[in-house]
Amino acid sequence: MSNALHNDYGDQRRKEAMEFEKVTSQESHEPVIENGVERRHALPGLYTLNDFEAFSGIDKQSFINAVGASTIDELLERDKQREQDGFPRKIRVGRLFKPGRGANDSVVIVPSTVEEKLIHDSVSDPTQEGQAGGSGQGDEGEVIGEQPIRPEQQGDGNGAGQGNGSGHEMESSAYDLGRVLTQQFALPNLKDRGTKRALTRFIYDITDKNRGFGQVLDKKATLRKVIETNIGLERISDMATIDTSEFLVSPKDKIYRVLSREKDYESQAMVFFLRDYSGSMAGKCTELVVAQHVLIYSWLLYQYSKRVETRFIVHDTEAREVPDFYTYYNSKVAGGTQVSTGYEFINEIVEKENLAQEYNIFVFQGTDGDDWDAVGEKAIPELKKILSYASRVGITIAEHSYSAGQKTEVQKYLEDSGVLSEFSDYLRMDVINENADESRLIEGIKQLLSTESVT
Amino acid sequence: MELVDQKTKRIMEGCKERAYDAGLRFGDETLEYIVTNRDLIELTPKYMIPTLYDYWVHDVECLKEKGRYELYPNNPYETVINTRPAISFYNDNNPDWMNVMIFYHVLGHIDFFRCNQYFRNTWDFDFTGQALSDKRTIAKLRSEKGRWVDYVIEFSRSIDNLVGYHSELSRIDNSGVSSATPLDYYFDIFLQSVKKIPMTEYIKEVERYNACVRQDSTIAEQVFFSDVHKKYPEFSSLYEKANISRNERNLDIMQYVLRHSENLNRGKNQWMKSVIELVRKTSLFFQPQIRTKIMNEGWASYWHEKLFLSDDRILGHEVDFARLHAGIASMPRVGLNPYALGIRIFQYIEELADKGKLSQDFQRISSIRERERYDKAEGKGIEKIFDVRNNMCDYLFIDTFVDQDFVTKHDLFVAGKRLNSNKMVYEYYVKSRNAGDYCKMLQDSLYHPPFITVDPERNANNTLYLYHHFEGKPLVAEFISNVMLGLEFLWDGPVQLETSEVERGESRSDGRNLRKGEDGNSRELNWQRVLYTMKNRNLSRKILT
Structure with a gap:
């Protein structure tokens, strides 16, 4: 959490943090020092106490490293989007501050938000600062305690340690880009398929079984148990003619579902980026392909952040997977071209990790159209294999300007083999000139993602 | 998260027997789970309902709680939720005597949930199951509509404290007789308010009815009304109209918007209705809890003290108990x-x-x-x-x-x-x-949401007119804008709110700064009605005279 806060736009955050501090300095969750004793709430009220707090007495040091459902970054991005949609921003970044001895104050940065509702304001008697319940000795009018008006806040707003921003920069600017693009696209053919678990998340479900009682009766399991019991009691003599009305049903035979914690099975998508980094790709072709993939990637990151996983594959005559977009983007070109190796590699990954069942799979491929396998002898069967499970394959061919007017090898074998029409819902090809500008690229993406069938 | 072990469960069952003998009623089955602090931090923003729908505000709360936990680690002990069967959560490191005390406390809560009349809208279903299906609905919608689902949740939640909890209760009480019978309407409203007939004639009508009953009580109404229809041909249509408006008056803001918003009833926006409905249901479920906080906690504490001290299993822990109990129940x-x-x-x-x-x-x-x-x-x-x-x-x-x-x-x-x-x-x-x-x-x-209703008679030109029935407290002014913004989105038309505010004599921005009167004498406040209008995402304010 702290890493994310102290990188490229950490400064802006810090400003926000300080502003927020001013605004919320009256809020009760800020610890207060009273007679040297820290108290979490200035005053206990009817609804501030719950069973948790009332029963807890002993402080137990333990460290929590839980991963939240969303990070602060994601939340802030969402907040930026609000502005675009015409609603005011709602998340403020604030600090929690625990005073310590000397300079040992600890500070934690946390987001905060208020759910606005129409509620009563408490100022009906303006001459009073407030009133509360009390108990114990003292005559009416007697002062029973004092509380200093907030001690001076110290520190300049940067709390937790400095993080490094490398590797993150790419993503944070991609967010902004994604935001711009997001209104223009949507993933096509997204099916309710996903059962891939994200390990850091849990959901709660009613799946655990419990005998005797529970939330929902599991009829099948119950019946099975009832039969078991009756076999045990020798009440079933002839398996062929079972009279269910003669069954003895013990309360313990009833199997119910009860609340349980499950790993997350959210429906999600896997996106493969595949690009040719052979020698012929040098120069504008590569720029164009990666630029387009940056756009797609940015948008995916933004719109589908948690539900989309991305894999990056580069190929020349052999394919290999690279760990992140940064490497994918910056890999130097060299070597010959064998498009089929890329396809093959994807098929291999999908098969090995059994992705087809659990993900909506998308493949975006960028190439200059050169292929040593000029008729697609190997490439077409592999491509067909991909198309058997993929929700969409988008192929971008960046033509060299010197070959303008001629169809490239890849384009030619794609068209000749008839896959484009055979899998018209799942395969899109976009041919662009290497001198194309950004708006053309966005047009291209729209075409790659479009759901209208191409004739 | 897992069920407690057999040994602990046996302790619980022992507690149940004793509590049952003492008169508490909690159903035979309960589920107890061991949870970690992390689970609790994640559950707290969801009101401890594990299956509640996902929403980004929960994530914000969660991050905040984690931050707080880093500074102030603490070890909470238990909580219980109002489900069928009731579910309660525990830390795994409580000593046995403490578990006994906590179990009695929990049984007190469960008994309260089951028996207190204010909870009767929660008796007929299991909320975890309900919430789970809601959560799935939301997840499904979110994959189709993206962030707009969250906007609809947000905007619905901004008015979910104004749900008609009491009319919901009275609906349960009066199920079956939700509308006035023609007879009631005829004598109570039609003759008196619509026709305004003199008293003598009114008595004559009553007498005529009684005569019909005397003749043959089974067909009395039929006979009686055949004459009425002859005399007042407009009676039936007026009766129906009155019945409708009677039902309309009992709608809370969310229901009203659901039923009357043209925007929501358009085909492509139908999904929003299910989101609003679901937020409303969830809010209704939690209403009784916040309205019985003192009683509920008092009841549970009363019983954990009483039953613990008479429990023979944990003799020798009276001092431990006294310390913990004093921490909980001291003023x-x-x-x-x-x-x-x-x-x-x-x-x-x-x-x-x-x-x-x-x-x-x-x-x-x-x-x-x-x-x-x-x-x-x-x-x-x-x-x-x-x-x-x-x-x-x-x-x-x-x-x-x-x-x-x-x-x-x-x-x-x-x-x-x-x-x-x-x-x-x-x-x-x-x-x-x-x-x-x-x-x-x-x-x-005490918790007391403002009483705000829709005034259908002032809904001119697709405007939603909200009327705040003033009870001596103003609304929090800084929240009004965003709530109305959201409502405008749902309603898809201008929204107006009539409320009361302190007259602004000096240069004040809101009622808050009035506190400056330090002379110690309470000053007379002058209240005035103001009308807020939200139109095209712009808020304007007008003083009504």
Whole structure:
């Protein structure tokens, strides 16, 4: 959490943090020092106490490293989007501050938000600062305690340690880009398929079984148990003619579902980026392909952040997977071209990790159209294999300007083999000139993602 | 998260037997889970319902709680949710004696959930299951509509405290007789308000009806109304119209928007309705809990004390118990503690009823000494507190039983807080020891959402007109804009809100700054009606005369 806060736009955050501090300095969750004793709430009220707090007495040091459902970054991005949609921003970044001895104050940065509702304001008697319940000795009018008006806040707003921003920069600017693009696209053919678990998340479900009682009766399991019991009691003599009305049903035979914690099975998508980094790709072709993939990637990151996983594959005559977009983007070109190796590699990954069942799979491929396998002898069967499970394959061919007017090898074998029409819902090809500008690229993406069938 | 082990479960079952014998009712089955602190932090923003729908505000809360936990680690003990069967959560490191105490506390809560009438809208279904299906609906919609689902959740939640909880309760009570019969309408409204016939004729009509009944009670109404229809051909249509508007009047804002928004009833926006409906249902589910906080905690504390001390299994832990119990149920010097207050009131009621003090005879006695000595030894204490547990909510509980004897007995007072600008401190002082003041202070701190309804008669030109029935407290001004913004989105038309605010004499931005009057005398406030209008995402304010 702290890493994310102290990188490229950490400064802006810090400003926000300080502003927020001013605004919320009256809020009760800020610890207060009273007679040297820290108290979490200035005053206990009817609804501030719950069973948790009332029963807890002993402080137990333990460290929590839980991963939240969303990070602060994601939340802030969402907040930026609000502005675009015409609603005011709602998340403020604030600090929690625990005073310590000397300079040992600890500070934690946390987001905060208020759910606005129409509620009563408490100022009906303006001459009073407030009133509360009390108990114990003292005559009416007697002062029973004092509380200093907030001690001076110290520190300049940067709390937790400095993080490094490398590797993150790419993503944070991609967010902004994604935001711009997001209104223009949507993933096509997204099916309710996903059962891939994200390990850091849990959901709660009613799946655990419990005998005797529970939330929902599991009829099948119950019946099975009832039969078991009756076999045990020798009440079933002839398996062929079972009279269910003669069954003895013990309360313990009833199997119910009860609340349980499950790993997350959210429906999600896997996106493969595949690009040719052979020698012929040098120069504008590569720029164009990666630029387009940056756009797609940015948008995916933004719109589908948690539900989309991305894999990056580069190929020349052999394919290999690279760990992140940064490497994918910056890999130097060299070597010959064998498009089929890329396809093959994807098929291999999908098969090995059994992705087809659990993900909506998308493949975006960028190439200059050169292929040593000029008729697609190997490439077409592999491509067909991909198309058997993929929700969409988008192929971008960046033509060299010197070959303008001629169809490239890849384009030619794609068209000749008839896959484009055979899998018209799942395969899109976009041919662009290497001198194309950004708006053309966005047009291209729209075409790659479009759901209208191409004739 | 897992079920407690067999040994702990056996302890729980032992507690159940004893609690059952004492009169608590909690259903035979309960589920107990061991949870970690992390689970709890994640569950807290979801009101401890594990299956509640995902929403980004929960994530914000969660991150905030984690931050707080880094600074102030603590180990919470238990919580219980109102489901079928009831579910409760525990830490895994409690010693046995503590578990016994906690189990009794939990059983007290479960008993309260099941028996208190204010919870009757939650009795017929299991909320975890309900919430789970809602959560799936939301997840599905989110994959189709993206962030717009979250906007709809947000905007619905901004008005979910205004749900018609009480009309929901009365609907349950009167299911089947939701509308007036033609007979009621004819005599109560039609003749009196619509036709305004003189009293003699009215009595004649009543007599005519009675005559019909005497002749043949089975077809009396039929015979009677055949004449009515002849005489007033417009009667049936007026009756139907009246019935509709009667139902309309009981709609809360969310229901009204659901039913009448053109925007939501358009085909492509239908999905929003299910989101709003679901937020509304969720809110209704939690309404009774917040309206019975003092009673619920008091009841649970009363029983954990009583049952623990009579439990033979844990002899020897009385001192441990006393320490923990005192931490829970002691009155703070300044501030309120629902556990402490609740348990004291229940004990007070028990004592009153045991001594027969809840009677007119006792009320008539004015001598303090005699009042103290009064004891009819009626022994109806237990019976009485069970009765109170069945039928009251916090408001009635306080209003009925917090009297001067109670306030004096426990040394209670209203604490005031004022600024001492010389010393730069806030001073707390004993403001009043009068039961009336104390009671009023309690009631002011009870949960009470503003009473705001839609006024259909002022909904001109697709405008949604909200009317705040003023009860002496203004609305929080800074929230109005965003709530109305969201409502405008859902309604898809201008939204107006009529409310009351303090007249702004000096250059103040809102009512808050009025506090500057430091002279100590309460100043007369001048209230005025104002009309907020949200149109095209712009808020304007107009003073009504």
